Amino acid sequence: xxxxxxxxxxxxxxxxxxxxxxxxxxxxxxxxxxxxxxxxxxxxxxxxxxxxxxxxxxxxxxxxxxxxxxxxxxxxxxxxxxxxxxxxxxxxxxxxxxxxxxxxxxxxxxxxxxxxxxxxxxxxxxxxxxxxxxxxxxxxxxxxxxxxxxxxxxxxxxxxxxxxxxxxxxxxxxxxxxxxxxxxxxxxxxxxxxxxxxxxxxxxxxxxxxxxxxxxxxxxxxxxxxxxxxxxxxxxxxxxxxxxxxxxxxxxxxxxxxxxxxxxxxxxxxxxxxxxxxxxxxxxxxxxxxxxxxxxxxxxxxxxxxxxxxxxxx
Amino acid sequence: xxxxxxxxxxxxxxxxxxxxxxxxxxxxxxxxxxxxxxxxxxxxxxxxxxxxxxxxxxxxxxxxxxxxxxxxxxxxxxxxxxxxxxxxxxxxxxxxxxxxxxxxxxxxxxxxxxxxxxxxxxxxxxxxxxxxxxxxxxxxxxxxxxxxxxxxxxxxxxxxxxxxxxxxxxxxxxxxxxxxxxxxxxxxxxxxxxxxxxxxxxxxxxxxxxxxxxxxxxxxxxxxxxxxxxxxxxxxxxxxxxxxxxxxxxxxxxxxxxxxxxxxxxxxxxxxxxxxxxxxxxxxxxxxxxxx
Amino acid sequence: xxxxxxxxxxxxxxxxxxxxxxxxxxxxxxxxxxxxxxxxxxxxxxxxxxxxxxxxxxxxxxxxxxxxxxxxxxxxxxxxxxxxxxxxxxxxxxxxxxxxxxxxxxxxxxxxxxxxxxxxxxxxxxxxxxxxxxxxxxxxxxxxxxxxxxxxxxxxxxxxxxxxxxxxxxxxxxxxxxxxxxxxxxxxxxxxxxxxxxxxxxxxxxxxxxxxxxxxxxxxxxxxxxxxxxxxxxxxxxxxxxxxxxxxxxxxxxxxxxxxxxxxxxxxxxxxx
Numbered sequence: 001x002x003x004x005x006x007x008x009x010x011x012x013x014x015x016x017x018x019x020x021x022x023x024x025x026x027x028x029x030x031x032x033x034x035x036x037x038x039x040x041x042x043x044x045x046x047x048x049x050x051x052x053x054x055x056x057x058x059x060x061x062x063x064x065x066x067x068x069x070x071x072x073x074x075x076x077x078x079x080x081x082x083x084x085x086x087x088x089x090x091x092x093x094x095x096x097x098x099x100x101x102x103x104x105x106x107x108x109x110x111x112x113x114x115x116x117x118x119x120x121x122x123x124x125x126x127x128x129x130x131x132x133x134x135x136x137x138x139x140x141x142x143x144x145x146x147x148x149x150x151x152x153x154x155x156x157x158x159x160x161x162x163x164x165x166x167x168x169x170x171x172x173x174x175x176x177x178x179x180x181x182x183x184x185x186x187x188x189x190x191x192x193x194x195x196x197x198x199x200x201x202x203x204x205x206x207x208x209x210x211x212x213x214x215x216x217x218x219x220x221x222x223x224x225x226x227x228x229x230x231x232x233x234x235x236x237x238x239x240x241x242x243x244x245x246x247x248x249x250x251x252x253x254x255x256x257x258x259x260x261x262x263x264x265x266x267x268x269x270x271x272x273x274x275x276x277x278x279x280x281x282x283x284x285x286x287x288x289x290x291x292x293x294x295x296x297x298x299x300x301x302x303x304x305x306x307x308x309x310x311x312x313x314x
Numbered sequence: 315x316x317x318x319x320x321x322x323x324x325x326x327x328x329x330x331x332x333x334x335x336x337x338x339x340x341x342x343x344x345x346x347x348x349x350x351x352x353x354x355x356x357x358x359x360x361x362x363x364x365x366x367x368x369x370x371x372x373x374x375x376x377x378x379x380x381x382x383x384x385x386x387x388x389x390x391x392x393x394x395x396x397x398x399x400x401x402x403x404x405x406x407x408x409x410x411x412x413x414x415x416x417x418x419x420x421x422x423x424x425x426x427x428x429x430x431x432x433x434x435x436x437x438x439x440x441x442x443x444x445x446x447x448x449x450x451x452x453x454x455x456x457x458x459x460x461x462x463x464x465x466x467x468x469x470x471x472x473x474x475x476x477x478x479x480x481x482x483x484x485x486x487x488x489x490x491x492x493x494x495x496x497x498x499x500x501x502x503x504x505x506x507x508x509x510x511x512x513x514x515x516x517x518x519x520x521x522x523x524x525x526x527x528x529x530x531x532x533x534x535x536x537x538x539x540x541x542x543x544x545x546x547x548x549x550x551x552x553x554x555x556x557x558x559x560x561x562x563x564x565x566x567x568x569x570x571x572x573x574x575x576x577x578x579x580x581x582x583x584x585x586x587x588x589x590x591x592x593x594x595x596x597x598x599x600x601x602x603x604x605x606x
Numbered sequence: 607x608x609x610x611x612x613x614x615x616x617x618x619x620x621x622x623x624x625x626x627x628x629x630x631x632x633x634x635x636x637x638x639x640x641x642x643x644x645x646x647x648x649x650x651x652x653x654x655x656x657x658x659x660x661x662x663x664x665x666x667x668x669x670x671x672x673x674x675x676x677x678x679x680x681x682x683x684x685x686x687x688x689x690x691x692x693x694x695x696x697x698x699x700x701x702x703x704x705x706x707x708x709x710x711x712x713x714x715x716x717x718x719x720x721x722x723x724x725x726x727x728x729x730x731x732x733x734x735x736x737x738x739x740x741x742x743x744x745x746x747x748x749x750x751x752x753x754x755x756x757x758x759x760x761x762x763x764x765x766x767x768x769x770x771x772x773x774x775x776x777x778x779x780x781x782x783x784x785x786x787x788x789x790x791x792x793x794x795x796x797x798x799x800x801x802x803x804x805x806x807x808x809x810x811x812x813x814x815x816x817x818x819x820x821x822x823x824x825x826x827x828x829x830x831x832x833x834x835x836x837x838x839x840x841x842x843x844x845x846x847x848x849x850x851x852x853x854x855x856x857x858x859x860x861x862x863x864x865x866x867x868x869x870x871x872x873x874x875x876x877x878x879x
Contacts, residue, residue: 011737011751011793015713018741024500024709031502032417038409039418039427042476045469046430049441052448111344119338120345128345130596135348137523137588138355139530141559142581145566146355149362149574176351183348205327209334230436237438239533244566264440264533271443271537277452285537289444293437300436304429419686489723493785496681497736497792498713507739512726 053293056286063280069287073252075261077270077281085284087291089250093167093260094236094295097246100171100256101178101235106228108175109182113224116183117190118212129184136180144244147173152245165247165259173245174238178231185230189223190216222310226303233299237292239264263292359585363578371579376543376561380572383565385580387544391460391555392529392587394548398464399471399528404521406468407475411517414476415483416505435473442470443537451538458539461551466534471524478520482513515602522595526588532559558584629656632796632826633678637692640670640677640850642685647673649850651692655843657795657826660818662841662858664834666873670850671830675798678828679715680708697795713740716794720801722781724773724788729756729765732773732784736792751791759787760817779810786817797821799829803836815840834874838862846870 061069064085072086112132116125152169156162162169193216201211217224247259248269261269267285275281366383374384410431418424446466456462486509494504510517541556542564548555558580565577633655640648648670655661663671676682678694680701694701701711724732733752742748752769756762761783765776773784782802789797799818803811818827818840831837837844838858845855846867854861854870865871 011742011791012714012795014742014747015737015740015792019713020741021707021710024503025707027502028500032413035409035413035417038406039413041406041469042410042431042434042472043427045445045472046434048449049437049445052445053441056448108344108347111341112348115338115341115345119341128349131349131352134592135352137526137530137592138352139532139559139584139588141530141532141563141566142355142359142585145562145574145577145581146358148566149578150354150358176348179348205323207330207334209337210330233436237436237440239438239440239536240563243533243536244563264438267440267444268533268536271447271539286444289441293441296436296438296441297433300433304432487723489719489721490725492681492684492719493717493723493725493788494735494739495684495708496679496712496717496719496798497739497789498709498711499736499739500709503739507735508725 053290060283060287075250089252094262096167098235101175104175112183113186132180140240144241147245162257167256170245185227186224189220193219226307229303243268366579388558388561391557403468411479440533443534467528474524482516486512519599526591634695639691643687659842662837662844663830665847669847715796716789717798730769755787755791758790759783796826
């Protein structure tokens with residue numbers, strides 16, 4: 001091992017020649033500052049969103065009374081003589097879609113999660129999970145197209161009283177869109193329930209179904225509930241499906257067969273139309289956007305709170 | 315006396331097992347539901363739109379006549395958009411992830427950054443559109459340009475890239491960092507030459523998935539007011555443009571049923587693009603997983 | 607595998623029978639103390655470590671031996687709550703001095719870890735990593751360094767035909783010798799080894815031990831080991847650590863044949879630890 005070769009410069013000498021400790025030290029000091037600056041962009045984005053929404057909403061409220069916005073049951077911004085801005089119809093429209101979507105997605109999503117976590121073989125899991133991933137990756141405009149050109153016609157052939165634009169069809173399709181979310185987050189929660197718990201029940205003679213429903217489900221409950229809340233938040237904020245298939249008729253009722261309008265669809269309606277910059281209608285999309293933002297923010301924080309506060313310690 | 319009557323237990327067991335079998339069937343059916351929906355969706359779209367897929371479809375601009383409609387400008391716009399989104403979002407996302415994983419100490423500001431990122435991930439895309447409209451299009455006066463839309467989309471997918479990169483960086487074993495430090499490497503040398511190379515497959519997988527989300531995203535483009543009938547190719551970052559999902563949205567909205575078929579044609583192209591990007595991501599993930 | 611290793615004591619007796627050696631010191635610690643938060647992990651350590659010797663650090667788990675060796679190249683500072691006092695003099699300079707950059711210190715003092723930790727790169731890139739980060743870019747020089755280091759770590763013949771393969775394809779023992787080669791590539795003055803064979807099988811362990819014996823001709827080696835036979839086989843001096851203190855530090859053959867302190871004797875004879 002000894003250095004038999006003719007004595008050249010040793011590596012240590014080479015290192016001493018090449019290294020530039022001053023420059024290195026300078027880089028070391030500079031890099032964290034640059035990275036911090038980059039990390040701040042995400043914070044600035046949030047600040048940008050909040051301030052944008054607040055400022056333009058305030059402008060909107062100089063023209064429209066806050067109370068009539070919050071409690072009004074008529075949303076006719078395009079009326080020529082006396083436009084009215086009562087947001088409740090848009091909120092009701094959003095809730096219709098969300099309720100139908102939840103009704104579809106929760107049972108199917110949780111059943112899928114139970115099957116994957118408790119029953120399925122590795123082989124089945126390896127096939128189903130990528131399919132769910134693909135389903136989650138389908139662009140919402142494609143789902144919208146699917147709702148309008150496939151689901152709606154089928155519904156109308158069974159129930160002729162349903163109109164072309166309605167709440168049921170986009171509601172179902174939004175539900176389909178969030179199934180993968182509920183299924184995969186709930187499955188994560190269930191698989192993290194330790195096997196010792198299952199074994200304890202099996203040793204007492206429990207069936208798989210009993211273990212799944214009486215042991216695993218309760219133990220993973222906080223994760224499952226959090227996944228549902230997140231899915232609801234996604235449904236509230238979903239835009240393209242409702243913009244394509246739900247119509248643009250805000251109404252303050254519980255009818256789901258006729259045309260409705262959600263908060264998101266209203267924003268799309270205005271921005272695809274030609275309401276000029278600076279008009280009341282232009283500012284109204286920020287007031288609606290702000291309301292939407294508060295709804296989803298509340299749901300997201302609720303989901304975080306549930307999964308933190310009620311996290312099971314195994 | 316005995317509390318447990320074994321005969322009774324045995325007689326009930328059969329019922330319980332039947333219940334188990336029934337529910338297994340129910341759960342399995344629910345699981346196949348997603349599979350069935352996906353199959354129907356793909357089948358519908360392919361039968362509806364495949365008639366429009368031809369060379370002309372790729373080389374023609376949008377038109378009032380369904381048969382003459384094409385996606386030339388939309389494809390070009392989507393590619394241009396990715397040319398902005400990919401570098402911007404990856405630079406910001408990976409930079410943030412490195413900061414959070416390698417440099418950030420546990421103080422209030424850094425905790426705030428982390429909470430902020432998870433909340434940002436839940437903000438609806440249409441709200442990002444409002445942000446882009448106000449800040450990029452109007453305040454910075456970028457107008458309805460590729461740059462304005464690209465920056466908006468970059469911020470939209472930023473949380474996804476940050477989280478994916480954080481996971482990839484966290485998966486690099488600490489022993490590797492120690493080995494590098496022990497040879498006299500500085501922290502930044504270690505990150506650049508050991509941590510990043512080791513985590514790049516994970517970062518790429520996450521980023522490609524995030525980009526495929528961006529390429530199909532429509533709502534922010536609608537809010538920005540991207541035009542749909544465009545008879546020219548974009549010629550720079552400040553040029554106005556249209557994009558594939560935007561074009562699909564426009565065709566879907568039209569009352570003529572023929573245009574729905576054109577939309578289906580556009581969807582086939584979009585889905586093929588997504589499938590291609592996803593397969594690259596899956597390929598990278600499978601090739602490089604379990605290396606340590 | 608037939609080579610038997612001469613007990614280090616034989617070597618010593620031939621060369622330098624006297625206890626007081628006149629070799630130069632590489633490390634001297636003066637009243638070294640270290641705390642993890644409020645936990646006092648090293649207490650008033652005074653050690654004088656000589657060059658071109660193998661110094662073994664032994665002691666039961668939690669005695670501070672690993673902490674001590676990681677303090678010698680300041681790797682311990684990756685743990686945020688660590689506080690130190692006292693001095694570690696490496697070649698006449700206090701390594702805790704503000705002016706002493708850790709990178710410079712670690713270029714002089716190499717380290718081999720408990721678990722083999724090659725980078726997920728090719729064998730060649732693993733070895734070339736150190737020279738490269740220190741600015742050596744010449745391909746020919748790098749080739750020479752890689753070959754010399756791999757020969758130095760007695761693994762050249764096993765890997766010379768697959769230098770471009772990923773180091774993770776090697777066995778655990780080979781990986782550890784790659785890590786030793788990686789450490790040799792910057793031609794350090796001192797090599798710190800933190801239980802380098804604890805994750806290896808007996809045959810690989812033997813190879814690494816042989817290697818250590820060869821390396822001491824050119825390097826000063828400080829090795830932490832859990833295995834007392836290993837310390838007896840390969841080291842010239844041994845320090846026995848207990849509860850963060852040095853109980854005894856002397857010639858290895860003295861420690862193992864005629865320890866001064868009862869606690870050393872108890873540990874050596876397997877009464878605890």
